[in-house]
Amino acid sequence: MTTPRGLAANYIAGEWSPGDACERLPVTDPATGEALGAVPDSGRTEVDRAVAAASAAFPAWRRTPVPERARVFFRLKALLDEHHDDLAVSLSREHGKNVAETWGEVQRGIENVEHAAGMPTLMMGDTLEDIARGVDCETVRQPIGVFAVITPYNFPVMIPLWFWPYAVAAGNTVVLKPSEQDPLTHQRVVELAEQAGLPPGVLNVVHGRKGTVEALIDHPGVVGVSFVGSSQVAKIVYQRAGAAGKRVQALGGAKNHMIVLPDADPEMVAEAVVSSVFGSAGQRCLAGSVVVGVGDAYGPMREGVLDGAASLKVGRGLDDGVDMGPVISGAHRDRVTAFIDESERDGARLLLDGRGASVAGYPRGHWVGPTVFEDVTPEMPIGSEEVFGPVAGLARAPSLEAALDMLAKSRYGNAASIFTNSGRAAREFRYRAGISMIGVNIGVAAPMAFFPFGGTRNSFYGDLKAQGRDAVSFFTDQRVVISRW
Ligand code: NAD
Numbered sequence: 001m002t003t004p005r006g007l008a009a010n011y012i013a014g015e016w017s018p019g020d021a022c023e024r025l026p027v028t029d030p031a032t033g034e035a036l037g038a039v040p041d042s043g044r045t046e047v048d049r050a051v052a053a054a055s056a057a058f059p060a061w062r063r064t065p066v067p068e069r070a071r072v073f074f075r076l077k078a079l080l081d082e083h084h085d086d087l088a089v090s091l092s093r094e095h096g097k098n099v100a101e102t103w104g105e106v107q108r109g110i111e112n113v114e115h116a117a118g119m120p121t122l123m124m125g126d127t128l129e130d131i132a133r134g135v136d137c138e139t140v141r142q143p144i145g146v147f148a149v150i151t152p153y154n155f156p157v158m159i160p161l162w163f164w165p166y167a168v169a170a171g172n173t174v175v176l177k178p179s180e181q182d183p184l185t186h187q188r189v190v191e192l193a194e195q196a197g198l199p200p201g202v203l204n205v206v207h208g209r210k211g212t213v214e215a216l217i218d219h220p221g222v223v224g225v226s227f228v229g230s231s232q233v234a235k236i237v238y239q240r241a242g243a244a245g246k247r248v249q250a251l252g253g254a255k256n257h258m259i260v261l262p263d264a265d266p267e268m269v270a271e272a273v274v275s276s277v278f279g280s281a282g283q284r285c286l287a288g289s290v291v292v293g294v295g296d297a298y299g300p301m302r303e304g305v306l307d308g309a310a311s312l313k314v315g316r317g318l319d320d321g322v323d324m325g326p327v328i329s330g331a332h333r334d335r336v337t338a339f340i341d342e343s344e345r346d347g348a349r350l351l352l353d354g355r356g357a358s359v360a361g362y363p364r365g366h367w368v369g370p371t372v373f374e375d376v377t378p379e380m381p382i383g384s385e386e387v388f389g390p391v392a393g394l395a396r397a398p399s400l401e402a403a404l405d406m407l408a409k410s411r412y413g414n415a416a417s418i419f420t421n422s423g424r425a426a427r428e429f430r431y432r433a434g435i436s437m438i439g440v441n442i443g444v445a446a447p448m449a450f451f452p453f454g455g456t457r458n459s460f461y462g463d464l465k466a467q468g469r470d471a472v473s474f475f476t477d478q479r480v481v482i483s484r485w
Contacts, residue, residue, distance in 0.1 A: 057199065058172070102157075156183065218244065234252035288417065
């Protein structure tokens with residue numbers, strides 16, 4: 001069954017239900033301010049219904065042969081390929097980033113579907129004959145039950161796909177709670193999953209915000225929680241679900257450093273830094289945020305970043321030639337602007353000011369232009385707190401050692417990059433950075449479906465990360481069987 005366009009409905013036991021009793025939250029186009037639809041703010045009743053549907057679907061789905069489960073994902077992959085362009089356009093409309101960026105996001109999501117389709121191999125266990133005389137030992141990976149997946153607004157198609165395809169292909173059932181700010185395009189993905197043959201109740205969707213999340217993670221029928229969002233909420237979710245004895249992986253916020261050594265190619269640095277900091281208007285957990293020029297690298301780096309940032313075309317992501325779209329909401333624009341005000345008061349020197357940006361023809365868009373500060377230190381909020389907007393903080397360091405000290409002071413540990421021609425310096429950085437996702441001459445250490453994804457320090461609460469083999473481990477329990485005949 002297909003939902004009417006613009007209506008974000010809950011999807012429970014294979015039925016789309018508008019959640020009539022719930023308050024509705026608006027979904028808007030961040031470039032035009034136009035209403036795109038509304039989403040139910042679901043309470044406990046809707047959550048109970050979704051968990052009951054997922055619990056009821058679990059026994060039969062678990063017994064469905066793994067290759068048969070995997071085939072649903074082969075079909076979903078083909079449908080996603082077929083609808084790739086439409087999904088990218090829809091995503092640009094509700095999120096704001098440009099279509100090249102949303103096309104890339106959909107592609108990264110599809111790669112997770114492809115990877116999850118390999119579940120017959122990914123789930124295999126180990127066997128050892130004669131672990132004692134005439135005794136054999138083996139491990140089998142088994143699904144566990146109903147998982148909750150709670151996701152943020154910045155990659156609303158890709159991030160749910162970091163989790164639910166693995167959970168479901170492994171034989172679990174899922175209740176997904178997408179971001180209430182831009183849930184419409186992933187709803188289309190769920191429709192395609194239904195078309196691919198996913199049985200009713202295996203994947204359920206409940207919309208809402210804080211109360212919905214709390215009802216979901218507290219629910220005794222939910223065995224595990226995958227969460228992505230700000231560190232503040234990630235920590236709460238981790239503690240609350242952990243206290244109830246559930247498996248949790250909670251990915252949080254970031255403050256990513258990029259270190260530029262004097263032997264790096266200045267053109268490559270400028271291009272990589274500008275794209276990392278200002279791509280998706282800075283609303284990426286992998287966005288570069290503090291750019292540290294070591295010694296003589298500072299001058300050319302400063303010039304390259306300033307020129308690149310000043311030349312970016314800001315506008316509606318659906319329009320041709322636009323480099324940078326709006327931020328998600330008026331409230332978020334005001335938050336980023338307040339951060340810029342505060343950083344100026346703290347003594348960071350403003351080189352390029354994106355406050356008060358406007359775009360012809362879009363008076364109601366949530367615009368913040370590219371912004372660049374220098375003289376940023378780890379003691380200032382601009383040097384230590386997540387902005388999640390198009391703001392670069394430039395800093396100087398006399399040596400790689402001093403730059404690594406700056407990194408060591410960060411309470412976040414999501415991503416960091418080094419730019420250099422020296423293999424030795426790159427190795428030293430990789431060895432000592434203490435950060436989870438490391439780029440060497442790469443501005444965005446992007447999530448690759450076949451590898452794990454997730455940070456350290458306050459950027460991640462848990463053990464097993466998203467994607468890759470970690471996802472298979474998170475969504476299964478290893479059972480050990482010892483036999484004598
Ligand atoms: P958010 O924390 O506000 O919301 C994330 C999810 O939690 C949403 O579904 C939201 O409805 C829900 N939520 C919000 N407040 C809650 C509360 N008090 N209790 C329970 N649930 C609550 O995050 P956001 O603004 O949607 O996304 C941006 C954040 O996500 C940034 O901090 C960014 O760095 C982070 N992020 C991290 C990664 C990563 O891989 N580490 C990836 C993407 C985004």
